[in-house]
Ligand SMILES: Nc1ncnc2c1ncn2[C@@H]1O[C@H](COP(=O)(O)OP(=O)(O)O)[C@@H](O)[C@H]1O
């Protein structure tokens with residue numbers, strides 16, 4: 001991408017989207033937040049660090065995904081294979097680039113273990129390019145393994161999606177414990193960007209209860225924007241589109257725009 005980041009905007013802010021529970025809305029949040037921020041003209045890099053590659057397939061036309069993977073231009077090739085990150089990036093929207101994942105990434109969990117600086121490889125990889133973006137968002141796998149660790153070490157902050165269901169808070173202490181260990185040993189400045197409630201069902205009493213409970217536990221840390229449960233949201237990735245593009249006026253699209261606005265306002269006014 002060409003040109004300079006406009007004055008006043010945050011530069012190179014790296015946000016890891018993490019929760020070791022599967023199916024809580026990490027990938028959906030990564031895709032829709034990336035598009036919502038990029039739609040404002042800010043430059044965004046989305047890094048798919050999940051071997052399932054759902055962020056990749058959810059934002060690219062299918063032929064593009066197979067081309068990227070066929071050419072071996074995946075995040076695995078950069079993280080483990082030694083390619084420069086610039087070689088694997090694909091521009092997927094006017095101001096949005098993607099570092100795609102393929103199933104070769106499955107091997108990384110094991111291969112990274114014996115590599116030098118194994119927890120810092122993603123951080124080192126992003127260093128030369130992060131300044132070209134306002135925001136770098138990293139989608140992580142549903143585990144607290146070495147890939148997620150790489151994301152946390154590379155990040156300035158962690159965004160935690162939480163599904164509005166009965167066991168929402170379960171597992172959160174493990175995640176917060178990991179974040180604290182990473183802060184102590186590897187990445188002192190790591191912050192919590194915030195918790196975002198996902199798959200909220202207005203008509204379901206449980207959704208309201210969970211929301212109230214999470215806000216009681218973390219009064220300062222829960223975003224005002226809440227992501228509603230909607231069929232549109234689950235349909236859009238199969239078209240390689242964000243919900244903002246698939247159904248621009250839907251409640252889900254509005255919610256992700258509002259979340260993006262909260263994050264940008266917080267970051268850009270605190271500078
Ligand atoms: N707000 C939502 N409304 C409806 N379905 C959703 C919503 N958010 C996510 N989903 C669907 O729920 C499933 C899990 O979401 P996903 O973002 O892949 O979670 P994770 O990345 O944490 O595993 C996917 O099928 C996704 O399309």
Ligand SMILES: [Mg+2]
Pocket residue numbers: 026027028050054140141
């Ligand atoms: Mg996912």
